[in-house]
Amino acid sequence: MASSAKEEILARIRGARVPAAAPVVRGYHREGSGGVELFAERVADYRAVVRTVTDVPEALKSLRGKRIVAPSDVPDEWLVDGVTWLREPLSIEELDGSDGVLTGCAVAIADTGTIVLDGGVAQGRRALTLLPDHHVCVVRADQIAASVPDAANPPEPTRPLTFVSGPSATSDIELNRVEGVHGPRTLEVLIVT
Amino acid sequence: MARNPVTWLGSPTFPQAAHKALADTQLRQNLRKATGTIRGRRAAAVGEMTDWEQLRVAGEQIKDDVLSRLDTLLVRLEESVTARGGVVHWARDAEEANRIVLGLCREENATEVVKVKSMATAEIGLNEALEAGGVHAVETDLAELIVQLGDDRPSHILVPAIHRNRSEIREIFRRRMGVEVSDEPADLAEAARVYLRQKFLTTKVAISGANFAVADTGSIVVLESEGNGRMCLTLPDTLITVMGIEKLVPTWQDLEVFLQLLPRSSTAERMNPYTSVWTGVTPGDGPQKFHLVLIDNGRTATLADSVGRQALRCIRCSACLNVCPVYERTGGQSYGSVYPGPIGAILTPQLVGDMHDPQAASLPFASSLCGACFEVCPVRIDIPSVLTHLRAEAVEAKGRTAESVAMAAAAWMFASASRYEKAQKAGSLARFLARDGRITSLPWPGSKWTSSRDVPAPPSESFRAWWRKNRG
Structure with missing residues (x-):
């Protein structure tokens, strides 16, 4: 059955005789000039918390007294004292019951204030950055790409990717934006310079 | 089926x-x-x-x-x-x-x-x-x-x-x-x-x-x-x-x-x-x-239409709905489909694929052809041209009449923005034929239309021109 549907659809497409298209002209900007400052400004526009820091462990002292999820491969120095660190394996209930999650990122985009997670170093699987209500993301200045085309070519597009631009939000009521729905309601970005 | x-x-x-x-x-x-x-x-x-x-x-x-x-x-x-x-x-x-x-x-x-x-x-x-x-x-x-x-x-x-x-x-x-x-x-x-x-x-x-x-x-x-x-x-x-x-x-x-x-x-x-x-x-x-x-569900049939296939470029952003003066007044449910607004008016009838269906055939007429939808479309779908093309098809499906000839001419005219604007300017001249804002007899082939009805005199300024000035 399935293969006959496939053959029929492909035959219909060929029967439509669409002429060859002109080559794609990529006249848009491939590079931008934005860096740390623009990234910080654009992330803040989404009503995320943005802090530019030089000392990550010092900055993470704000998490003291909380139960925070940390992927298995975060740098040891991030695991500051006074925080209850929750480590894998973690169940959905444990993730849901945590106070927050601390991760790094794969790349960030200045133009749009976006962080990209690819499940690589210090990021963990996708559920880790989804269920906790507070996401603290550490972004090194050298991870910030200027524009979407700059950042849209990760080394392995087949990894599960999540582009995060601000806390969860909705525009579904009268087309006005409101922050805080199902994803983390607080996004805190620490830019390390 | x-x-x-x-x-x-x-x-x-x-x-x-x-x-x-x-x-x-x-x-x-x-x-x-x-x-x-x-x-x-x-x-x-x-x-x-x-x-x-x-x-x-x-x-x-x-x-x-x-x-x-x-x-x-x-x-x-x-x-x-x-x-x-x-x-x-x-x-x-x-x-x-x-x-x-x-x-x-x-x-x-x-x-x-x-x-x-x-x-x-x-x-x-x-x-x-x-x-x-x-x-x-x-x-x-x-x-x-x-x-x-x-x-x-x-x-x-x-x-x-x-x-x-x-x-x-x-x-x-x-x-x-x-x-x-x-x-x-x-x-x-x-x-x-x-x-x-x-x-x-x-x-x-x-x-x-x-x-x-x-x-x-x-x-x-x-x-x-x-x-x-x-x-x-x-x-x-x-x-x-x-x-x-x-x-x-x-x-x-x-x-x-x-x-x-x-x-x-x-x-x-x-x-x-x-x-x-x-x-x-x-x-x-x-x-x-x-x-x-x-x-597929009607997409390959849409693909076979050289004018209409551009509707398949749509990325479902809905920008065309938000700028459409018709949509703003009638709302989306009037279109009778999950795809309302200007894109719906060209996509829905093509997916249905039957211009003898009176509801689907009415959708290409749900537009003033102001062109705002084309201007905001991120993949440049020329919605007005497809609308007029489909209008001609809808009229054709009803049988060949003076109206279908006029629609085919309109489709040709709307297929190009410059042709359309020239025609609108020519239309403005028709004001001189009007008495009390109505035109009761047009020269042939328009006489085929005015023999049974009056035509409102075209305004001095086209809707497209007005829209550009006030809303664009």
């Missing part, structure tokens, strides 16, 4: 439905407020891009390239998805797609599934088909949930509950969730969060649509805002994605164009809060079973 559920059974023709909708002052007020808000925000989001026109051209060309070698790219996509542990299914029409999805739900013994907002599944009437088969589909997008709980129909591509204001939403939530909640949008969002949380954490099967699929890598892309998409795409054991065959892009690099065009055109943001990309199955992360259902 089964009826295409892209139009709702029993819907009146557009003029009849619009006549009724125009009397609903609450509806008009809600729509004016919402579309006015988003128009201003979109203009700002697009205005800060100095290369917007180049991005639009690239978007148009990438999609045209896809349409010109759709067969090869679909086969390539199937290979890529299969190589990464996914299973690809093909469906000729809505009925076949619904049967496939219901079968997959039954394989997993699911009686309830969570859904990410998806136009493709709305188009094929999947929820109703699942319900009939004993599977309850829970919509998780806020606006989609409002429509579902209100036993209502969608009226907008991006925000299906755009016709509801905050106090109406509050009433629906009070009645169906049994919660006391204020009409503050933040409180309403919180109510939805609480209502859906347990479902996200416990439901084993999710159903999604797709904004894009990359043929080369097999990667599927979903853009969303609330995190309901991430919940559905990450937590369940099984993910079923239903996608129109035209949603492809050839390579990963092509996404850099659409990730810039779509958010600014739809929610008027630099980037939507969450974009998820997945490729088949990733061990240890997300659903371990992935099914991709590719649907």
